[in-house]
Amino acid sequence: MTRIVNHWIGGKAVEGASGTYGPVTDPATGAVTTKVAFASVDEVDAAVAAAKEAWATWRHSSLAQRTSILFTFRALLDAHRDEIAELITAEHGKVHSDALGEVARGLEIVDLACGISVQLKGELSTQVASRVDVSSIRQPLGVVAGITPFNFPAMVPMWMFPLAIACGNTFVLKPSEKDPSASVRLAELMAEAGLPDGVFNVVHGDKVAVDRLLDHPDVKAVSFVGSTPIARYIHTTASANGKRVQALGGAKNHMLVLPDADLDAAADAAVSAAYGSAGERCMAISAVVAVGSIGDELVEKIRERAEKIKIGPGNDPTSEMGPLITAAHRDKVASYVAGAAAEGAEVVLDGTGHTVDGFEDGHWIGISLLDKVPVDARAYTDEIFGPVLCVLRVGTYEDGVDLINASPFGNGTAIFTRDGGAARRFQLEIEAGMVGVNVPIPVPVGYHSFGGWKDSLFGDHHIYGNDGTHFYTRGKVVTTRWPDPADAPSSVDLGFPRNH
Numbered sequence: 198m199t200r201i202v203n204h205w206i207g208g209k210a211v212e213g214a215s216g217t218y219g220p221v222t223d224p225a226t227g228a229v230t231t232k233v234a235f236a237s238v239d240e241v242d243a244a245v246a247a248a249k250e251a252w253a254t255w256r257h258s259s260l261a262q263r264t265s266i267l268f269t270f271r272a273l274l275d276a277h278r279d280e281i282a283e284l285i286t287a288e289h290g291k292v293h294s295d296a297l298g299e300v301a302r303g304l305e306i307v308d309l310a311c312g313i314s315v316q317l318k319g320e321l322s323t324q325v326a327s328r329v330d331v332s333s334i335r336q337p338l339g340v341v342a343g344i345t346p347f348n349f350p351a352m353v354p355m356w357m358f359p360l361a362i363a364c365g366n367t368f369v370l371k372p373s374e375k376d377p378s379a380s381v382r383l384a385e386l387m388a389e390a391g392l393p394d395g396v397f398n399v400v401h402g403d404k405v406a407v408d409r410l411l412d413h414p415d416v417k418a419v420s421f422v423g424s425t426p427i428a429r430y431i432h433t434t435a436s437a438n439g440k441r442v443q444a445l446g447g448a449k450n451h452m453l454v455l456p457d458a459d460l461d462a463a464a465d466a467a468v469s470a471a472y473g474s475a476g477e478r479c480m481a482i483s484a485v486v487a488v489g490s491i492g493d494e495l496v497e498k499i500r501e502r503a504e505k506i507k508i509g510p511g512n513d514p515t516s517e518m519g520p521l522i523t524a525a526h527r528d529k530v531a532s533y534v535a536g537a538a539a540e541g542a543e544v545v546l547d548g549t550g551h552t553v554d555g556f557e558d559g560h561w562i563g564i565s566l567l568d569k570v571p572v573d574a575r576a577y578t579d580e581i582f583g584p585v586l587c588v589l590r591v592g593t594y595e596d597g598v599d600l601i602n603a604s605p606f607g608n609g610t611a612i613f614t615r616d617g618g619a620a621r622r623f624q625l626e627i628e629a630g631m632v633g634v635n636v637p638i639p640v641p642v643g644y645h646s647f648g649g650w651k652d653s654l655f656g657d658h659h660i661y662g663n664d665g666t667h668f669y670t671r672g673k674v675v676t677t678r679w680p681d682p683a684d685a686p687s688s689v690d691l692g693f694p695r696n697h
């Protein structure tokens with residue numbers, strides 16, 4: 198019998214009532230292992246209603262109560278790392294060590310949420326005028342929604358709900374329909390940690406569920422992570438409906454390699470960052486920009502390393518790279534490699550047609566390396582989201598910066614060099630939200646916010662860190678006077694209040 202993934206509403210599993218289900222596939226075998234319930238408008242409404250009802254109480258919960266629950270959740274998450282990583286591998290396909298890394302990075306945001314009391318500390322100015330004090334406080338918004346992508350089914354939800362809930366909001370998550378199980382397990386662990394019913398809800402589904410969250414008058418804010426076209430749509434629609442929105446989109450992350458760089462270290466970094474998780478990371482390096490005469494040597498070093506990557510099922514501990522999420526996505530990725538030569542690129546490694554013995558129906562593709570890729574080739578202009586690395590050649594540092602800044606994406610970028618002055622210039626001149634200096638995947642730690650520029654993020658706030666707390670709260674300023682009996686008697690004064 199096929200396993201079914203249900204919604205999580207009001208603190209319990211709720212069977213789908215719409216009669217619509219989506220298939221969840223094991224990417225290593227190509228077999229449909231699970232059906233996931235797709236929510237109707239009524240089912241989304243039920244989740245939002247449960248969250249709204251819970252908010253009436255949760256908004257008044259003490260910081261001590263919230264952090265106690267989060268510390269317990271943290272311990273449970275820590276104890277269930279392996280189990281959650283296995284759920285991720287079974288539906289996403291990434292190798293177990295990579296899935297464990299994802300859980301660890303999600304846990305960092307839980308750490309941050311455990312310290313919410315410090316972040317929510319208000320400000321107080323005493324005696325701004327005679328016997329007048331002013332305090333600034335931050336309060337929760339109400340019901341907030343999160344819509345998340347397939348590529349980090351545990352980490353990206355954890356970029357959102359621990360902090361939102363710690364700030365006193367209640368949450369409705371719509372995870373990716375391609376790998377929905379990890380998010381439900383996280384909801385179960387939150388309940389086990391003592392979270393009151395209705396504070397965290399999970400509804401599964403497609404555009405129907407997402408559109409209802411964007412329309413629902415009781416949803417006050419939307420956090421989205423996914424591809425650029427959908428991020429733009431979410432930002433436009435939710436903003437038009439009067440909601441606060443942060444919508445993180447796709448990427449094309451560049452790694453600029455200067456002639457003085459340690460080329461072995463740069464090649465190691467490029468291979469790890471391009472082919473890890475089969476390139477299905479929003480912070481994957483997908484374009485290496487080689488400066489000056491180092492191009493041939495660098496490409497050769499990348500090729501030597503990339504050829505040795507062991508491709509296989511994610512639950513085989515010897516595998517370094519797993520399959521892609523769906524067969525359709527695999528075919529799309531392959532089409533970029535197939536068309537690259539006609540677009541003027543040199544195909545150094547062609548990963549199309551790769552299979553794995555015993556897993557012939559899996560969504561496999563091998564390693565592809567494209568050199569001398571023209572800037573107008575689709576392999577460069579589009580986000581491929583697969584194990585395809587483009588190398589572009591430029592003459593100077595300035596040419597490299599111009600090339601990177603001309604990209605419509607601005608998520609992460611890296612420079613590899615031994616020159617501190619060049620690295621410092623790069624930090625200031627480059628148009629991207631996250632910069633690595635000799636670090637290929639500069640995903641910020643939990644207490645620094647994550648977010649891109651340009652088409653990689655729509656909205657004013659990056660996610661988690663101080664931006665996260667700010668996004669999930671509203672400011673309020675309270676001006677207080679307690680008159681003293683010795684004060685002059687009050688009188689009517691129609692002038693604009695002045696402080697003196």
Ligand code: NAD
Nearest residue numbers: 345346347372373404407422423424427445446447448479
């Ligand atoms: P996606 O945009 O297809 O889906 C993301 C979410 O939106 C899913 O929950 C999906 O059900 C929903 N969705 C899809 N189509 C929709 C539509 N027409 N209307 C309403 N909702 C819709 O993204 P994906 O394929 O799941 O994830 C990969 C993408 O996410 C890549 O582009 C990657 O770069 C990006 N991503 C970005 C970041 C970041 O931090 N910037 C992080 C992870 C992934």
